[in-house]
Amino acid sequence: MPQGQPSVVPTDGLTTRQRRNRPLVVLHTGEMKGKSTAAFGLALRGWNQGWSIGVFQFVKSAKWKVGEENAFRALGRLHEQTGEGGPVEWHKMGEGWSWSRKQGTEEDHAAAAREGWREIARRLSAEQHGLYVLDEFTYPLHWGWIDVDEVVTALRERPGHQHVVITGRYAPRALVDAADLVVEMTKVKHPMDAGQKGQKGIEW
Numbered sequence: 001m002p003q004g005q006p007s008v009v010p011t012d013g014l015t016t017r018q019r020r021n022r023p024l025v026v027l028h029t030g031e032m033k034g035k036s037t038a039a040f041g042l043a044l045r046g047w048n049q050g051w052s053i054g055v056f057q058f059v060k061s062a063k064w065k066v067g068e069e070n071a072f073r074a075l076g077r078l079h080e081q082t083g084e085g086g087p088v089e090w091h092k093m094g095e096g097w098s099w100s101r102k103q104g105t106e107e108d109h110a111a112a113a114r115e116g117w118r119e120i121a122r123r124l125s126a127e128q129h130g131l132y133v134l135d136e137f138t139y140p141l142h143w144g145w146i147d148v149d150e151v152v153t154a155l156r157e158r159p160g161h162q163h164v165v166i167t168g169r170y171a172p173r174a175l176v177d178a179a180d181l182v183v184e185m186t187k188v189k190h191p192m193d194a195g196q197k198g199q200k201g202i203e204w
Helices: 016-020 035-048 067-082 106-126 138-142 148-156 173-178
Strands: 025-030 053-057 088-091 131-135 163-167 181-185
Touching (some): 025 173, 035 053, 035 163, 053 067, 053 106, 106 131, 106 138, 106 148, 148 173
Parallel strands (some): 025 163, 025 181, 053 131
8 A cells, every 4th residue: 555545446336535434443453562552543633633532441440540541531621621622431440331350250240341332332323423442342252241243243334434443452353354454463572571561651
């Protein structure tokens, strides 16, 4: 795709403008860090376009202070005060739609994950956001807590112009096949290989 030009022009009957503005399912998977970071970078671009941003974190603890969360909540307040950018919602464990791996049974966690997905599906049906970040969503799919075929169907049949970005390792094959853009993060080198732990501003 040199200089942003597609290598193939499909015979789908769409104009260049229609094809360019088609809503996407984006998947960031693989073993290396950076999957969520890249997703939040896309969310920043969407916010700048005035889109409603919905972030749903499926694994991270509510007690873990994530830098991106503070930044996006601030952007949400900026939008409310000035109209700049778009509205922002951020949901994670402790706010009803995720779970703590340290409390409750596995079935409790699975039930919470399914309810989280049902809420996202309702929002997709209602066209509530312009861009969804389903952070670490591949894990409840991989663990069998949420039906992959149900998710793929909802994504394919979502109405309107809604982009969906999904992150996490072990992405199911059906999700890979359904996505429009798939990135696999592979490790070449990592500071932890030399015994260095995560640090502020890099990992959180």
